Amino acid sequence: MSMPPETLPRITPETALFLDFDGTLVSLAAQPELVEVPQGLAGTLAELHRRLNGALALVSGRRLSDLDTFLAPLLLPVAGEHGAQRRTADGLMVSAPPADLAQVLQAAEGLVARHPALKLERKNLALSLHYRQAPELEDLCLQVMREALERSQGIELMHGKCVIDLKPEGFSKGTAIAFFMSEAPFAGRVPVFAGDDVTDEAGFEAVQRIGGHAIKVGPGPSLAQHRCASVSQLAAWLQSAVASLPGSGSPASRPGFAA
CATH class of the missing domain: 3.30.70.1020 (Trehalose-6-phosphate phosphatase related protein; domain 2)
Structure with missing residues (x-):
């Protein structure tokens, strides 16, 4: 297992954690359906979700159903399709008005x-x-x-x-994070967002604008002030957070969520 970079921000009980999926939690694959979910990832996310009192969400370009399938049986707060659809911490589905495609x-x-x-x-x-x-x-x-x-x-x-x-039009990972940050249990916390692609830059800007931390995974220019070399290093950072965070309640046991 790669060691987490020491320069990454510390995840604390006051953190609101937002994570991209492809290229961040899982390595990119030849086709989107062929990605391999690392062993133990769902368990790590479930435990972080519990210890952060529910303040962990995925923010991805994927469909919500795809993310649920990859991480089954875990169901998390999630923004899919670059913010066009969201499932809130209470399980409420929120969608953008449909556009003519x-x-x-x-x-x-x-x-x-x-x-x-x-x-x-x-x-x-x-x-x-x-x-x-x-x-x-x-x-x-x-x-x-x-x-x-x-x-x-x-x-x-x-x-x-x-x-x-x-x-x-008008929806992005940045708008998704802003919506989450206006709702419990994310509101009032310090946002941290990790992503790897140009499409994550709106999310980086959103969290840094309100005093949070952005983490760019992999190479390439970015406005994120933190850098993580690889998916495996980010996984090590998440696992180290599980070890350092105090235990707390179990929001993952709410209806609609399974750890």
Whole structure:
């Protein structure tokens, strides 16, 4: 197990902890459904959730159902689809108004039909076009999807690691964290957010703006003031937090949550 970097912020009983999934808790895979969840991850998250009195949430571009499947039987507060959908600490589902994805969906389906190495991921309120298996098609994918975006309303394009996301306008990981921070049990705590991609920068900005800490996992430019080299180092940091935090109540036993 990698040792956690000493420069990472300490997780305390006053922390509100927000974690990206892909590239942060799990290593990236050739296809999104092929990621391997490290042994013990769900248990570590469940224990942190308990010791932080419920103030731990996932903030991801994934669908909520995908995250639940990967971490089953654990159910956590979570923001999916870059903030377009959230499940609060009380289990309440909150969604952005649906946007008209017809133009971008048609364009993405056309690209996949012509280039089978591409993968289209349909979500509830968004879609993702993955080109990890065909990186040479990056410029073409961006051009086609941006042209389709010009024919659409209420949609934003986000360009991540070998993926182009189309999602409802005005929602981001930053807005998701801000919503969580206005609600119990996150309100009044010091937010800490760890992520690895350009799509996490809005979350980094959100937590640092209110005096929290942002952690960039892996290489690349970032406004995050903390850096963690790898998924395994971040896992070691989380495990060290479990060892250092005092025991507390068990919010994971609330209806709808299973540890």
